[in-house]
Amino acid sequence: MQVRAAAIQMRSEPGDVSGNLDRALSHLSRCRDDGVELAVLPEMFNTGYCARGRYGPLAEDGSGPTIRALRHFSRRWGMAVAAGFVEHHAGHLYDSLAVLLPDGRLDVYRKRHLVFWECTRFRRGRDPLVVSTPWGRIGLAICADMIYRRVWRDYRGRIDLAIVSAAWPDFADRRSGRPHWLFGNLGPLSGEIPRLVSRDLGIPVVFANMCGETETTIPMMPRIVDRFAGRSSLCDGARGLPVRAGSEEAVVIASLSVPSSSPDRGASPCRSTSLSEPAGWSSTSAA
Amino acid sequence: MPFYVPLGARGLVLHVGGLITRGFGALVYWLGARRRPKPTLVPLVIPRDS
Numbered sequence: 001m002q003v004r005a006a007a008i009q010m011r012s013e014p015g016d017v018s019g020n021l022d023r024a025l026s027h028l029s030r031c032r033d034d035g036v037e038l039a040v041l042p043e044m045f046n047t048g049y050c051a052r053g054r055y056g057p058l059a060e061d062g063s064g065p066t067i068r069a070l071r072h073f074s075r076r077w078g079m080a081v082a083a084g085f086v087e088h089h090a091g092h093l094y095d096s097l098a099v100l101l102p103d104g105r106l107d108v109y110r111k112r113h114l115v116f117w118e119c120t121r122f123r124r125g126r127d128p129l130v131v132s133t134p135w136g137r138i139g140l141a142i143c144a145d146m147i148y149r150r151v152w153r154d155y156r157g158r159i160d161l162a163i164v165s166a167a168w169p170d171f172a173d174r175r176s177g178r179p180h181w182l183f184g185n186l187g188p189l190s191g192e193i194p195r196l197v198s199r200d201l202g203i204p205v206v207f208a209n210m211c212g213e214t215e216t217t218i219p220m221m222p223r224i225v226d227r228f229a230g231r232s233s234l235c236d237g238a239r240g241l242p243v244r245a246g247s248e249e250a251v252v253i254a255s256l257s258v259p260s261s262s263p264d265r266g267a268s269p270c271r272s273t274s275l276s277e278p279a280g281w282s283s284t285s286a287a
Numbered sequence: 288m289p290f291y292v293p294l295g296a297r298g299l300v301l302h303v304g305g306l307i308t309r310g311f312g313a314l315v316y317w318l319g320a321r322r323r324p325k326p327t328l329v330p331l332v333i334p335r336d337s
Contacts, residue, residue, distance in 0.1 A: 148289055149289055
């Protein structure tokens, strides 16, 4: 089966939720004109990704302005949208990824592998999440999740397409271009891991990363004045060759071949909770 | 190593650093969550003649 997918690589202004949402909607509108059926936005695209951000007041549940707007346009344009946001649930904050389907269904994945300053600001998610869609089963990951073997071990043989939403930094000084002595080799992995996963699992991978300037804050280390790595990509497991963005704002669009699900793969152990009504907002990767 | 791609000796540093950061971060988060104001229950007044 073919699905026309888009990875939206955009910059986000920290704290400017309505401005970031407007910019994302204009990218989504472009995707709609191009016949896209599945569009992916970066991690925390609406709040911006910044160690100094105050996320409490910007966090949303299923009835927040970001999710409401995305749900509205997802229904209207008949397009599935995956978007990173800061979730507020039962007194806790999560670094989450919402998947909105054109039929109004909403599923939320919570980042399992928090890194650096995120550990002090968010609660970590516990479970992987598989979402059933008309194109097959989609597995979700957020940024640093994708560097951990167990994430892909959990999904192996149980998903037909993977989505990774990220705010992955370059870990290189943006003025001199010099890579950081410890983390410098992680930046280019943003372009490599989706390709490796796609080839390894034999499934398409949609990777949407943030772009623009940032300052990476690592505990007990000087701040790195760098930029987000960009390199958003669409990797087709069948064809192998990725379609990739550079480091600037871009929308990468391609048709991907989704392998049809075979019944002998067994039931997924991953929890998948549909949240069709905002009032029913509950945990999908409950801590 | 828990990583999907080999990271060599740096991977070990990242792994140990990650464990410390996660443990410390979870403690800081827990302390912050305790200090956060809890939603309070507001009494609902229903008139007797309603």
